[in-house]
Amino acid sequence: MTNDERTFRKAESTDAQALLTLLKALGTETTTFSISGELPVADEEAKEIEKINAGNDHVIIIALAGDQLVGLATITPTVDTKAGEIGVAVLKKYWRQGIGLELMLSALDWAAIESSYNEISLTVQKNNLGAVALYQKIGFETITTSHVENSVGELVEAYEMAIALE
Template identity: 30%
Template sequence: MEEINVNNEKVIIRKANKSDAKSLIEYLNIIGGESDFLTFRTGEFGRSIEQEEEFITNTLSTKNALFIIAEVDGKIVGNLNFSGGSRQRNAHVGEFGVSILKEYWGKGIGEELIKYLINWSKDSGIIRKINLRVRNDNTRGINLYNKLGFLEEGIIKRDFLINDKFYDSLIMGLLID
């Protein structure tokens, strides 16, 4: 667990636990309607509370996976989920997704979640590379990832389809050595 101060508010960053499942689903349904940069929109997350509990439990028991949340006064305001490969040959590499409630955008919480992931990866003794996929028009996200040392590695054409318009994604990676 880590505690940071953001605009005189105490933000707690901690690993998710099974009892967070209901609040996480509510959070994900809110953020799905706040940004077109996510892979889902409101109502598309598609997990029941029981399925989310199982997902959290499985993540907690996997050495190359991480699921963290950011809380303000007990309210989930952000999350980050990282999953490493499932086989020996790719267990050292994984991809993450991060999201923040719109009212907390621009306050540094996403950056703190990613820094937590980077430090966890360095300490894990397992993770040697972190990947991410970001829409290529998400300049704020790309600037943040660049600031944290991620390098651009490639483009996925037509990765998103939103309102009958295609968007490309940028693949970025950070070596952990």
């Protein structure tokens, strides 16, 4: 697959059903991705995407391979109003093809240009070596280590990482 066939953009309300399908698939592929609570129906998701796009403290960036949704990055507010939290997930079939990197960079560009955040943070499981390497390559630095519960309920070591926006 060439980069010409890939598209990276903000999610739109018309992406709601495809986004829900992607989230369900991601939840079955790895223990590093989990969904809290029940997923909404497509109409509710569409309204949520519209609300997100109307503000400057949330974003959903999607990756498409052709017309298939294959990954996403989100930035959401934290308790600290000057810091956002980023999350990224890509279908396993598309790992190690640069999609995660492009999603991260697109979301960070949005944060630097559109948001009022000074810093973006994330939590990554220590055993997710590919993701840790990706985040370090981008410039994230480990702030502390902690333990988090993975999607199957196991307590695993994790890094709390952050990057300053310029």
